[in-house]
Amino acid sequence: MEDPDRGVTIPARTIAVPRSISAEARAALARLVDDTGVPANARHAIPAPDDVAGWMALKAAADAHYAAAVKGLAGTLRAAAETIAVEQTTIYLATPPAPFDQRGALIDLHGGALVVGGGEACRIGACRQADQHAVRCYGVDYRMPPEYPYPAALDDCMAAYRFVLGRHAPDRIVICGRSAGGNLAAAMLLRAKDEGLPMPAGLVLLSPQVDLTESGDSFQTNRMIDLVLPRPLRSNNLLYAGGADLADPYLSPLFGDLRSFPPTFLQTGTRDLFLSNTVRMHRALRQAGVEAELHVFEAMPHGGFMGGTPEDRELEADIRRFVRAQLD
């Protein structure tokens, strides 16, 4: 009788920065490992799901970190951002100096493990997207736990989608979600279908967190090999769910009915902890009859090489091509 759980035992080993990527990407990977060979990002303590004070401290630290990181970008941005209150949330509408299409709109749902990445980081992110794609970008500063667990963030994304649908035809809207934002982007389309709203022209899912149960194989195979996101996010996911079923398609859209989704662009990297999330979502979309294209970058961790590398620029160019093709 075969043991269907029989695993393979891998001895301890050191995995070098590969020579198959650009010098800039190699340097980015090298910076993510400390002198003892441990990913620096694996040293942070993760609060338990019910440790409200711990999460609030983590959020404050992350916000300070993001604010410092985006400060350097401020002078380089050309898009102007307007702040709009919509129901319980805030939208940053970034308008580039010369949109390639006056009618087109991008809705950007930021990443941050469903807990961080809002506020100033969200506003600057919307400006960057607007600049990169030369299109109006609506960045949604959705509410997050511990103060606002599920379904607050999804409610806010729905409010934002309805708001943008009031200003743009659905076939002039592309939704873009990265990481946790990819979860919300796909969940939002499932809920939009259920509520009878039209589908947008396209969907961009960048290393999307579409399975909060973390059932994919890369949650084990790429553990500690993804130097940006070296460990699973179970505690974040339980915090976000606030008691809701992690396998519910509104929380894990990989398990939803994806039929009639718009053309979808999916990106991941071979070292991404969410490699399985992404390739499974690609297969599921295709099985549902959706046009979906998959892009996997060599040795890339979760979220890319942190910007500025030839690989990051190649990815940006590919997203720009896809967004324009959907809006044209």
Added chain:
Amino acid sequence: MEDPDRGVTIPARTIAVPRSISAEARAALARLVDDTGVPANARHAIPAPDDVAGWMALKAAADAHYAAAVKGLAGTLRAAAETIAVEQTTIYLATPPAPFDQRGALIDLHGGALVVGGGEACRIGACRQADQHAVRCYGVDYRMPPEYPYPAALDDCMAAYRFVLGRHAPDRIVICGRSAGGNLAAAMLLRAKDEGLPMPAGLVLLSPQVDLTESGDSFQTNRMIDLVLPRPLRSNNLLYAGGADLADPYLSPLFGDLRSFPPTFLQTGTRDLFLSNTVRMHRALRQAGVEAELHVFEAMPHGGFMGGTPEDRELEADIRRFVRAQLD
């Protein structure tokens, strides 16, 4: 000063068969690991590049193994195979009972680490392809080392391509290469360009061995995690090269000028030792302006789950769709 080679140290660990694949695929993975948690395929000794007797013994054992494996298939095949001598090689032309297109042709280049997989396995493989795609399939029994090192196999593929071009218009030909055959398929097109031959209608690369220098990251990250091909193939590659430069594009087509290649379908799995080969080839083709689609299957090792699983059938259906689209 950053050390650009600074690696990450991963402790010893056991990687379970994941729950994210079909029961059939789970059983296939479980069968590939022995009672001590070691991939059974990692127990075979690999001869040194100059150990001719060792390679001949390995080839005899592999041929016997393949012959036994394909015997069971013989009764299930509908295509009839004709044996054709072309220059220094043999082609098996498999004709299905009802080709969907009388003018179309598939050229199938078998796998086997550039050393095994010819003869009866190649003939049966051509019949399977002919049945699956309902199209004439030319299986090329190219010569291999140790008797015939590079460029014998590539010469034979060129002879086969010229032969098929004498019978079919280039826009009615699709080339399919799996593993080592993917190396030869891409190298053949580079050489065909250099020799002024026309490009075919399409190219199918299944987990292709396009980099004999094995510079990709998955040669380390998926080592022992790919239960079918747990270790790199350096000794095979040196044997094949017979002193030629492993980085030459005719040996490692990943490094060639891929412009004007036909539309290409690429497949790999998240556990594939050739994951990096495949995703890098996809990026390189796109950078060269070639239409290329990438398909990555969850937890799939090199070459698939050994047939019969829903995942293998899904892949077959996707290849069939691609081949028909190129020939229609």
